[in-house]
Amino acid sequence: MSEYNFDYLDELEAEAIHILREVAGQFEKPALLFSGGKDSITLVRLAEKAFRPGKFPFPLVHIDTGHNFQETIDYRDQMVERIGERLIVGSVQDSINDGKVVEQTGKNASRNSLQTITLLDTIAKYEFDACIGGARRDEEKARAKERIFSVRDEFGQWDPKRQRPELWNIYNGRIHKGENVRIFPISNWTELDVWNYIRREKIELPSIYFSHKRDVITRNGQLMAASPFLNMDNEDIVFNKQVRFRTVGDMSCTAAVESEAVLIDDIISEISASKISERGARLDDKVSEAAMEDRKKGGYF
Amino acid sequence: MNILKFFTAGSVDDGKSTLIGRLLYDTDSILADQLEALQSSNRKNDDGSIDLAILTDGLRAEREQGITIDVAYKYFQTEKRKFIIADTPGHIQYTRNMVTGASTANLAIILVDARNGVVEQTIRHSYLVSLLGIKHVVVCINKMDMVNYSEDVYSSIINKYKDLAKQLKLADVNYIPVSALKGDNIVQNSVNMDWYKGESLLHFLEKVDTDNLDKSQLARMPVQWVIRPQTDELHDYRGYAGRVLSGTFKVNDNVTIIPSGATSTIKRIEFFDQFPDAAHAGQSVTIHLNGDVDISRGDTIVNASALTQDTKLIEADLCWMDGRALDTSITYLIQHNSKTTKCKVSEILHKVDINTLEKHDADEFKLNDIGRVIIKTADTLAFDLYDDNRANGSAILVDSRTNLTVGALMFRAAM
Numbered sequence: 199m200s201e202y203n204f205d206y207l208d209e210l211e212a213e214a215i216h217i218l219r220e221v222a223g224q225f226e227k228p229a230l231l232f233s234g235g236k237d238s239i240t241l242v243r244l245a246e247k248a249f250r251p252g253k254f255p256f257p258l259v260h261i262d263t264g265h266n267f268q269e270t271i272d273y274r275d276q277m278v279e280r281i282g283e284r285l286i287v288g289s290v291q292d293s294i295n296d297g298k299v300v301e302q303t304g305k306n307a308s309r310n311s312l313q314t315i316t317l318l319d320t321i322a323k324y325e326f327d328a329c330i331g332g333a334r335r336d337e338e339k340a341r342a343k344e345r346i347f348s349v350r351d352e353f354g355q356w357d358p359k360r361q362r363p364e365l366w367n368i369y370n371g372r373i374h375k376g377e378n379v380r381i382f383p384i385s386n387w388t389e390l391d392v393w394n395y396i397r398r399e400k401i402e403l404p405s406i407y408f409s410h411k412r413d414v415i416t417r418n419g420q421l422m423a424a425s426p427f428l429n430m431d432n433e434d435i436v437f438n439k440q441v442r443f444r445t446v447g448d449m450s451c452t453a454a455v456e457s458e459a460v461l462i463d464d465i466i467s468e469i470s471a472s473k474i475s476e477r478g479a480r481l482d483d484k485v486s487e488a489a490m491e492d493r494k495k496g497g498y499f
Numbered sequence: 500m501n502i503l504k505f506f507t508a509g510s511v512d513d514g515k516s517t518l519i520g521r522l523l524y525d526t527d528s529i530l531a532d533q534l535e536a537l538q539s540s541n542r543k544n545d546d547g548s549i550d551l552a553i554l555t556d557g558l559r560a561e562r563e564q565g566i567t568i569d570v571a572y573k574y575f576q577t578e579k580r581k582f583i584i585a586d587t588p589g590h591i592q593y594t595r596n597m598v599t600g601a602s603t604a605n606l607a608i609i610l611v612d613a614r615n616g617v618v619e620q621t622i623r624h625s626y627l628v629s630l631l632g633i634k635h636v637v638v639c640i641n642k643m644d645m646v647n648y649s650e651d652v653y654s655s656i657i658n659k660y661k662d663l664a665k666q667l668k669l670a671d672v673n674y675i676p677v678s679a680l681k682g683d684n685i686v687q688n689s690v691n692m693d694w695y696k697g698e699s700l701l702h703f704l705e706k707v708d709t710d711n712l713d714k715s716q717l718a719r720m721p722v723q724w725v726i727r728p729q730t731d732e733l734h735d736y737r738g739y740a741g742r743v744l745s746g747t748f749k750v751n752d753n754v755t756i757i758p759s760g761a762t763s764t765i766k767r768i769e770f771f772d773q774f775p776d777a778a779h780a781g782q783s784v785t786i787h788l789n790g791d792v793d794i795s796r797g798d799t800i801v802n803a804s805a806l807t808q809d810t811k812l813i814e815a816d817l818c819w820m821d822g823r824a825l826d827t828s829i830t831y832l833i834q835h836n837s838k839t840t841k842c843k844v845s846e847i848l849h850k851v852d853i854n855t856l857e858k859h860d861a862d863e864f865k866l867n868d869i870g871r872v873i874i875k876t877a878d879t880l881a882f883d884l885y886d887d888n889r890a891n892g893s894a895i896l897v898d899s900r901t902n903l904t905v906g907a908l909m910f911r912a913a914m
C-alpha cells in the first residue's frame with residue numbers, strides 16, 4: 199500500500215464491519231450467535247467497531263448445551279456485563295425437558311447435534327430473520343463453499359445447490375417470512391488470522407485456550423476433558439496432562455491438545471507449526487467425509 | 500503484508516483443481532489430518548500418487564462426479580502475502596458461478612492445456628475476465644510434461660493468445676509454462692524448462708502489484724447505517740457508517756449527498772477509538788458532517804468535485820443467473836451497494852456468443868446468457884461506469900417473487 203498503511207488484518211476487519219452493518223441495514227430482527235469461543239468473541243469486537251458509540255442492533259444469543267466449560271460461561275457473563283448488551287440463552291436442557299430432543303446414549307453420546315433443534319426453536323421463538331455466526335471457510339470443505347449471506351429455508355436447511363450468487367461486495371438478504379439468513383462476517387479469515395487479530399486488539403479470551411493442567415481421558419485417539427458429561431466407564435483411565443483447547447464447543451465433543459502455550463505469542467507459533475487443522479480436534483466432523491455438509495443441510499450453524 | 504484475491508478459470512480437464520492443490524501442497528498449506536483424509540480417499544492418480552484435485556471439491560456431488568459445481572474459496576499464505584483463491588467451475592453451464600468468483604478477484608489465472616492450445620473455453624474464460632474488468636491475467640500453459648516441455652509448443656500458444664488479449668483489451672497479461680501435476684514452475688522453477696527465464700507462478704503472485712491499476716480516485720461512501728446513540732451525553736451524535744468504496748475523504752472536504760444533492764463538509768472521521776484525518780478506499784469508518792443534512796441508508800456521500808452519473812437510464816452488461824428467463828415486462832429490484840430500488844430491463848441491445856465473441860440480436864435472456872441491455876431505475880443511483888470505478892459500477896438484479904439474485908450488472912454508459 200502506497201500512502202497509507204492498510205494491511206491484511208485491516209482489510210479483513212473492514213470487510214467484516216461492512217458485513218455487520220449490512221445486517222443492521224437489511225434485517226428487522228437479527229441476532230449474533232455467541233458461543234464463548236474465540237471466533238464469536240472476535241465478532242463481538244468487530245460489532246463494537248461497527249456500531250459504537252451506539253448499541254448493537256442485535257442481541258447476543260447463546261445456544262447452551264448445558265455441557266459447557268465453566269470458564270466459558272464465566273467469561274460470557276463478564277463480557278456481557280462489560281459491553282452492556284442483551285444476552286438470550288437457548289437451552290438444550292429445556293429442549294430435552296420439553297421432549298423435543300432425546301439425549302443420546304452410549305460412549306460417544308454428545309449434545310452437539312441436539313443444538314440444532316434448540317437453535318431452530320430459539321430462532322422461531324424470537325422470530326430472528328438473521329443469525330450472525332463466526333464460521334470460517336478455512337475450517338472445513340463444505341464451509342469453503344458457503345456464502346457470506348447463507349439463506350436457510352423455514353426448516354433451517356442449507357441447500358448447497360441452490361445458493362444465491364454473491365457478487366462484488368453486494369449481499370442479497372431478501373427472504374420470505376419464515377426463512378432466515380446465516381451470516382458469516384469472518385468467512386475469509388483463517389485460524390491464524392483470528393489469532394493475529396486477537397493479539398493485535400489485545401482481546402481477552404477464556405482461560406481454557408491457554409495451557410493448563412487438566413484431568414483427561416483418551417477417546418478415539420484424542421484427549422477429552424474428564425467430566426460428568428462424558429459417559430465414562432472402567433476402561434477409561436483418567437490422567438493429568440498439560441493441555442489447551444483450540445476450539446470451544448460442548449465438553450463432550452471438544453478435544454484438548456497437549457500444549458505448553460501460555461501466551462498468545464506461544465499459541466501463534468504453535469499454530470504456525472502445527473500439522474493438525476483446528477477441526478481435527480472436533481469429533482463431530484470425523485463421522486464421514488461429508489459430516490459438516492450433512493449437518494448444515496439439517497440446520498446446523 | 501496484504502491480500503491478493505485471484506480466481507482460476509479452467510476445467511478439471513485442464514488440471515485446474517490440481518494446480519490449486521499443488522499451490523496449497525507445495526506451500527505447506529495442507530495440514531496432516533486433511534492429508535490423511537486425502538490419502539485414505541479412493542481417488543488416486545494413474546501412478547498411485549495423491550489426487551490433489553480432491554482438495555478443492557467440497558460438496559458430495561462434486562466428489563461423486565469429479566467436477567467443480569460451485570465456487571470454493573481457499574486460503575494460503577506465504578511470508579509475503581495472504582492469498583484468497585476463488586476456485587470456479589469451467590464448464591459453460593456454470594458460467595454464473597465463474598462470474599461470481601471473478602467479481603471479487605484482482606487477478607485471473609487462465610489455464611490452457613498445452614496439448615490443445617487456445618480453444619473455445621479459453622476464449623470464453625478470457626472474455627469473462629475482460630467483462631468483469633480484471634486487469635491482471637496469468638495464462639498458465641499447463642501439462643507441459645505431456646508435450647516434452649517443448650518451447651515451440653509454448654511459443655505458438657502464447658502468440659495465439661496475444662491476439663485474443665489484444666481483441667479483449669486485457670491490460671496486463673503474463674505467461675508461464677507449468678505442469679501442475681509434476682510441480683514445474685508452480686512454486687519452484689522447473690528444471691525441465693531451462694528456456695523459460697521468468698518466475699514461477701507463486702513468485703509472480705507474491706510480487707504482482709495490483710494497486711496501481713485497480714484503484715479509482717473518485718471518493719465514494721455509501722451510507723449503510725446511521726449511528727444515533729440517543730443517550731443524554733450523546734444527544735446530538737449522528738454518525739454515518741459505511742465503507743469507503745474508492746478514493747479518499749479528508750476532514751474539511753466538500754461533499755455532496757446523492758441522490759438529494761445536499762452539500763456539506765466533513766467535520767470528523769471516526770473509527771472506533773480513533774479520529775483519523777482521512778478515510779481511504781477499503782476502510783469501514785463513521786463520517787460526521789457539518790450542519791443539518793438529511794441522510795439515511797442508501798444515500799451515498801461523494802466528493803463534491805467529482806459527482807456520480809446522474810440518470811435513471813443506464814446501459815449495462817448483464818449476466819443472467821436464474822433458471823427463469825429475463826422478463827422485460829416485469830419490475831425487478833436493483834441492488835447497488837446499500838441502495839435498493841425498482842427497475843426494468845427496458846431493452847435488450849444484443850447478446851454475446853461467449854464462445855466466439857459474436858454479437859447477436861436477441862429477444863430472450865436465459866441462464867448464463869450475457870449481453871448489453873438498457874436498465875431503467877425508479878430512483879437515481881449514485882453510480883460510476885464500471886471501467887472507471889469497478890466498486891461503484893456494478894449492481895445485482897433481484898427477482899422480488901423469489902428473492903433470488905438473478906442478474907449481475909456492469910454499468911457501461913449513462914444515457
